[in-house]
Amino acid sequence: MAQMKKNKVITADQAIALIRDNDVVTTTGFVQSCIPEALHAAIEKRFVETQQPKNLTLIMTAGAGDSKGLGTGRLHHDGLLGRVIAANFGRMPKVAEAARDNRIQGYNLPQGVISQLYRAAAAGQPGLFSKVGLHTYVDPRQGGGRVNEVTQQDIVDVVDVAGEEWLFYKATKIDVALIRGTSADPHGNISMEKEALTLDVLAQAMAARNNGGIVIAQVERIVDDGFLLPKDVRVPGILVDCVVLAEPEQHRMNYGVMHNPALAGQIRVPVGNMAKMPLDARKVIARRASFELPPNGVVNLGVGAPEGISAVANEERVTPYITLTTEAGAVGGVLASGSSFGAATNADCVIDQNQMFDFYDGGGLDMTCLGMAEADQHGNVNTSKFGGKLNGCGGFINISQNARTVVFAGTFTVGGLDVAIEDGRVVIKQEGRSRKFIKQVEQNTFSGPYAQTRGQPVLYVTERCVFELTPEGLELTEIAPGVDIHRDILAHMDFKPIIRRPKMMDPRIFLDEPMDLLSDLLNLKLCERISYDASRNMLFLNLEGWHCRTKEDIADLRKALVDACVAAGRRVNSVVNHDGFKISDSLYDDYAEMIEYLLEHHYATTTRYATNAFLRMKMQEALKRRGVSPHVFERKEEAHAFLEATAKAANRAKDEQKEEETAAA
Incomplete structure (x- = not known):
């Protein structure tokens, strides 16, 4: 019954x-x-x-x-x-x-x-x-x-x-x-x-x-x-x-909040007047990392310094152009911090955690920014066991291994570190007691060599400098204004990074005013990177510091170049500065296809230069696959000399052709 x-x-x-x-x-x-x-x-x-x-x-x-x-x-x-x-x-x-x-x-x-x-x-x-x-x-x-x-x-x-x-x-x-x-x-x-x-x-x-x-x-x-x-x-x-x-x-909703209906998705609240972060080391780190945000991309932010990216994105009005997520299941909105970390105000939706990890593991994340307790010369990162404490990895391994771009963020040293931002410069008033950049991490939570085998772009952002993972190990690529490379960086590391030609970090990061980040992310000022010398028929493209993250970025660049060439009214000789230029490994072929198109329709000839040997190699390979002569030089002078020699040869050929036509007449 x-x-x-x-x-x-x-x-x-x-x-x-x-x-x-x-x-x-x-x-x-x-x-x-x-x-x-x-x-x-x-x-x-x-x-x-x-x-x-x-x-x-x-x-x-x-x-x-x-x-x-x-x-x-x-x-x-x-x-x-x-x-x-x-x-x-x-x-x-x-x-x-x-x-x-x-x-x-x-x-x-x-x-x-x-x-x-x-x-x-x-x-x-x-x-x-x-x-x-x-x-x-x-x-x-x-x-x-x-x-x-x-x-x-x-x-x-x-x-x-x-x-x-x-x-x-x-x-x-x-x-x-x-x-x-x-x-x-x-x-x-x-x-x-x-x-x-x-x-x-x-x-x-x-x-x-x-x-x-x-x-x-x-x-x-x-x-x-x-x-x-x-x-x-x-x-x-x-x-x-x-x-x-x-x-x-x-x-309680969490230990710090009894209940917040905006975090529960029961109401939507205005976020334009959210508290502005003070300009300190944490904000400097978040601001620099924000320049890596992919427009129309999906992003995960870790706990600690990376949380500040959400506030910076809101301040710079770029939140509508990216989708922030947490491994806990929140999609969209403004990510919460503190005791509410993992949730989001005005989220688009909340899915189960295991489904979010399906999305992450399958390659759905365009970028992640995560904290770092230790990093070594090979690019390995430890967040799980250090200083005698067992912390655990959390979602770090899933996220860091599968995101298309990884940014590790944190202060350069830790323990009593006192940093001020004064007059657009970093002032280190007291150095931290413990170093983060050591010869070998205590536990390997992220493998730098494994990331390299998969062509995964990896950055390490601190308040005073930026490192990039290269096939040879960590390379120092950017230095903050006010920072001395020997006194403030090398003296507080257990290894010497690769040093080629580090550049200055963007000065906007260190001024307590809006950075106009939106213009950078949406390529609104690409045309300002292009100039044309009609007397020499030379078109100059300055891509220094530009980051090509997506196919849409290439489409934006192509349009700007085509517009400039059409305005010139004839085929142009092009020279491109690729110093400090960054491009995702998956986009080299698309970038080479753009160059092939421009050569077919708008360029008489083109050349480019970059001090980054790895970039030159990858670009040469991509151009050769398309049957395009690479013409990628290390120094600006070499590129200009090649272009002028090519232009002179072309002019001589034209003159000779005219003479032949005159004689035949």
Whole structure:
């Protein structure tokens, strides 16, 4: 005989009593947001009073706590946890300390991998194939993500699939899922209308339910049957065993915000009057990084210094021309910072975290800007384990390996650093105690050599200089005004970078006034880079400092050049300055096609120069593939001499032809 659906609403203590010793428990939350605090508190209370449940395995993606004991930080008591599989340990420092001291087993895996493994577990699959983590500390050849000596079992393998290396991450079956929503009806249907993010709650619930486990959902209100519209239900009641009604203080949007409807997507608010960032080292870094923003592109910003890019983009009115995203699932709007990091004001939409990582891993990101704790001469970056602390990688590995362009951002040194921006110059009043640019990083969270093999552009932006990853290693390419290269840069590095012809960072960055960044990003002033000398029939194109990011940039340049050639009224001799010019590896052929078109329709001859040997080589290769004579020189004088010699030869040929025609007449 069929039974009526039961009321699933019970107390937190009753729900947590269902967790057994040795269970595998997964929980939700991102940094300080969307954390089921009442459930974590109930686990802590039960263990302190009864010493149960013991020896749990905790699986989580991003850190979920305030770094001071809340969130998963409550689970630090000896004996409560036996193993942790997490992307971030920094928000539960006592748990990280237990792992560091070999009191628990631990694995630090990429956030996106753990997020996607929930789906694999839900589908009954053995694990996940991914290239994320290759040539980092997650690679079994570099430790397999194990965080200490007591952790012996391998859960990551290197495998060959169709002649390519992949990592295979083994799925761990889940017994208990702790999730969070806004509203629940008595049968356990969960909606998330007041949450900032949806994260992985559906996949986590499926993973536990399909393994015969239990799903405990924390909500802030109980509604009647039939109140929730079907499309508003994010987790169906068939997956939920228990619903816990939390007290308001334990169901904050995040630890710093009780509730903000703009972060929940319930309202849209004006953002034009958002607080302006003070002109300090952090803003200088954000401003310089903002020059790498791809118009009409999709961008991810990391925590710390990179967060400032969102504010700079808003100040410079470029936000409508880019789409900012977070790995937590927010798409569009103005990214939030502080305790609300991961969410966005006026977001276009919020998708599940595992789906966002699908998008990232598949190459959907045009650019990312991430923090850096350490960088070495080979371009490797460490953000996961340094200074005796286990921080964890978070989503760093997924994002940095798969974005089309990577910008690492942070101060040059750390620990007591005092920097002022005065009269358009950087003034270092007190140097930081610890160096970031060292000979070899403590742990490899990003592999510079691996990025080079894939042609991935990588920049390292600080308040005093900029480095670029080249095949030979890190090259110093830009220096801030007021900075002495020996006193302020080389003296505070453990290695000497490649130094060719570093240029001055854009002076606009260091003035407390708008930079007109929009004109740069939209190529509104390209025509100002073109000049024509009618007496010599010479067209000069100055691309110094210009960044060709997309095919649209090439189209804009082509139009500007065609307009200038048409105005000249005849075929022109062209010389192009490529010093400081940057172009994405994937665009060399498109750029060469533009040159081929101009030679066919508008140029009599063309030549170019660039001090960057790698750029010259790549451009020569691209032009040769199209059957175009390269004529790419190292110095301006060589390019001009070639062009003038070619023009003279052409003129002589014309004169000789006229003489022949006259004689024949």
